[in-house]
Amino acid sequence: MTTVEERVLILRSNISTYSDLLQIQHPLDHHPGIIRWNIDLDDCDHVIRVVTPNLTVADVCELINSNGYQCSELE
Amino acid sequence: MRTRNEQKELLVKEKAIELLVKYGFEGFSMQKLAKVAKISPATLYIYYSDKDDLIKKLGVELGAKMSEMTLQGFNGKMSHAEGLKKQWENRSNYWLNNLKEASAYEVIRHSPHGQYVTSATAGQFRPVMEEFAKNAIKNNELRPMPFEVYWSIAYGPLYTMVKFHLEGSSKGGRPFAFSKKIMYEALDLVLKALTP
Numbered sequence: 001m002t003t004v005e006e007r008v009l010i011l012r013s014n015i016s017t018y019s020d021l022l023q024i025q026h027p028l029d030h031h032p033g034i035i036r037w038n039i040d041l042d043d044c045d046h047v048i049r050v051v052t053p054n055l056t057v058a059d060v061c062e063l064i065n066s067n068g069y070q071c072s073e074l075e
Numbered sequence: 076m077r078t079r080n081e082q083k084e085l086l087v088k089e090k091a092i093e094l095l096v097k098y099g100f101e102g103f104s105m106q107k108l109a110k111v112a113k114i115s116p117a118t119l120y121i122y123y124s125d126k127d128d129l130i131k132k133l134g135v136e137l138g139a140k141m142s143e144m145t146l147q148g149f150n151g152k153m154s155h156a157e158g159l160k161k162q163w164e165n166r167s168n169y170w171l172n173n174l175k176e177a178s179a180y181e182v183i184r185h186s187p188h189g190q191y192v193t194s195a196t197a198g199q200f201r202p203v204m205e206e207f208a209k210n211a212i213k214n215n216e217l218r219p220m221p222f223e224v225y226w227s228i229a230y231g232p233l234y235t236m237v238k239f240h241l242e243g244s245s246k247g248g249r250p251f252a253f254s255k256k257i258m259y260e261a262l263d264l265v266l267k268a269l270t271p
Contacts, residue, residue: 043105049124
């Protein structure tokens with residue numbers, strides 16, 4: 001059995017409402033490089049948490065930017 | 076890549092308990108927690124996917140500890156008097172020696188995640204307590220009655236006195252301190268009420 005190393009990427013975003021979330025749900029759900037993801041809409045940074053074997057913060061930001069939203073790495 | 080650190084995780088739990096007691100469920104936030112635990116919010120999100128995830132995991136852990144402490148030295152085959160005495164000792168001990176954790180668990184129990192957390196805890200707890208009550212009725216040590224009536228009489232007086240103790244006073248501001256002596260005095264009356 002091979003195991004895939006999972007990395008957790010944490011980003012802040014301007015995805016602040018449930019309808020914003022619906023806009024990016026499809027591309028994130030169906031991205032082959034994303035194992036699972038979630039957004040904490042209650043948090044002031046609207047934190048996106050992405051579990052991935054191979055994507056980088058830049059890759060995820062590009063994906064989110066291309067769907068009309070902003071994000072950056074949360075320090 | 077960020078990695079998990081057990082010491083840090085323990086500190087996060089300890090601070091989460093303090094914040095829940097201080098601000099309640101609504102006032103609790105991941106940002107506040109990161110600040111008091113002196114870690115970056117990003118690190119916090121490594122451990123927990125969001126606030127709800129954190130509260131649920133913490134609640135299940137606190138519930139398991141409460142069950143474990145409540146069931147220590149107790150089993151469903153004990154006589155009713157012996158078993159209830161053990162329950163009173165364990166429950167008062169849990170509250171008086173784990174006040175922060177017990178209070179945080181109460182906050183979570185009354186939050187939107189209360190049902191999730193209590194059903195996760197009930198698995199280890201309920202079967203033993205049911206066996207205890209059934210045996211007591213079968214052995215004619217306990218009169219049959221609705222569960223809520225039993226619980227109110229069996230544990231209501233204990234929790235009322237623990238509450239008085241934690242507040243430092245009882246009705247009308249009368250000073251009150253819980254003691255083994257007063258606990259056994261009340262237990263004696265409770266057993267008289269419950270015995271056929």
